Amino acid sequence: DQQVKQNSPSLSVQEGRISILNCDYTNSMFDYFLWYKKYPAEGPTFLISISSIKDKNEDGRFTVFLNKSAKHLSLHIVPSQPGDSAVYFCAASAGGVTNAGKSTFGDGTTLTVKP
Amino acid sequence: DGGITQSPKYLFRKEGQNVTLSCEQNLNHDAMYWYRQDPGQGLRLIYYSQIVNDFQKGDIAEGYSVSREKKESFPLTVTSAQKNPTAFYLCASNRPGDRNYGYTFGSGTRLTVV
Numbered sequence: 001d002q003q004v005k006q007n008s009p010s011l012s013v014q015e016g017r018i019s020i021l022n023c024d025y026t027n028s029m030f031d032y033f034l035w036y037k038k039y040p041a042e043g044p045t046f047l048i049s050i051s052s053i054k055d056k057n058e059d060g061r062f063t064v065f066l067n068k069s070a071k072h073l074s075l076h077i078v079p080s081q082p083g084d085s086a087v088y089f090c091a092a093s094a095g096g097v098t099n100a101g102k103s104t105f106g107d108g109t110t111l112t113v114k115p
Numbered sequence: 116d117g118g119i120t121q122s123p124k125y126l127f128r129k130e131g132q133n134v135t136l137s138c139e140q141n142l143n144h145d146a147m148y149w150y151r152q153d154p155g156q157g158l159r160l161i162y163y164s165q166i167v168n169d170f171q172k173g174d175i176a177e178g179y180s181v182s183r184e185k186k187e188s189f190p191l192t193v194t195s196a197q198k199n200p201t202a203f204y205l206c207a208s209n210r211p212g213d214r215n216y217g218y219t220f221g222s223g224t225r226l227t228v229v
Contacts, residue, residue: 105157105159
């Protein structure tokens with residue numbers, strides 16, 4: 001039972017256009033959602049997060065949208081740049097002591113931005 | 116600069132051999148985690164620890180063991196009981212109360228069984 005799903009394994013966009021990466025989740029106890037960027041043979045780096053009490057969070061070219069009723073979130077990158085080419089992981093975490101801050105990850109979406 | 120150091124970057128293991136992956140952090144984070152990544156898949160949680168001398172199993176703990184004797188260190192041992200150990204292993208840390216800031220990850224260890 002995969003609780004966090006990224007249904008698109010890959011996405012290709014032209015430089016300067018918008019990239020939209022999608023993520024769905026099933027566990028209604030998740031209250032923080034995060035996006036990470038990963039280059040090959042490196043550890044992921046944290047990109048942006050959103051709390052379940054918000055529906056949008058923006059940081060420069062990156063915006064995350066959350067639709068709680070649909071259990072869906074998306075990451076928008078505008079404008080896309082070739083350096084954005086990487087694997088993007090969606091992650092979610094639930095509160096409470098027993099969850100200990102741990103996150104559940106999706107399988108990732110490989111973004112390719114073409115010059 | 117604060118961060119997480121994983122070593123070695125590449126590790127080769129013979130069948131039936133135990134190996135230990137190192138993870139050290141100087142971020143003063145309370146919680147540490149070990150994840151495994153297989154090709155085309157996401158990160159799966161092996162073990163995690165919130166405080167020194169305490170740790171819990173994650174989703175795929177079988178064949179692995181950990182210790183947390185110091186706040187800064189969380190080594191992972193891949194035992195001979197792990198039937199398919201070839202993978203990319205990632206160590207991470209955070210302050211559980213700061214979940215909006217996400218994890219800090221190390222650069223990973225690629226383990227290959229030969």
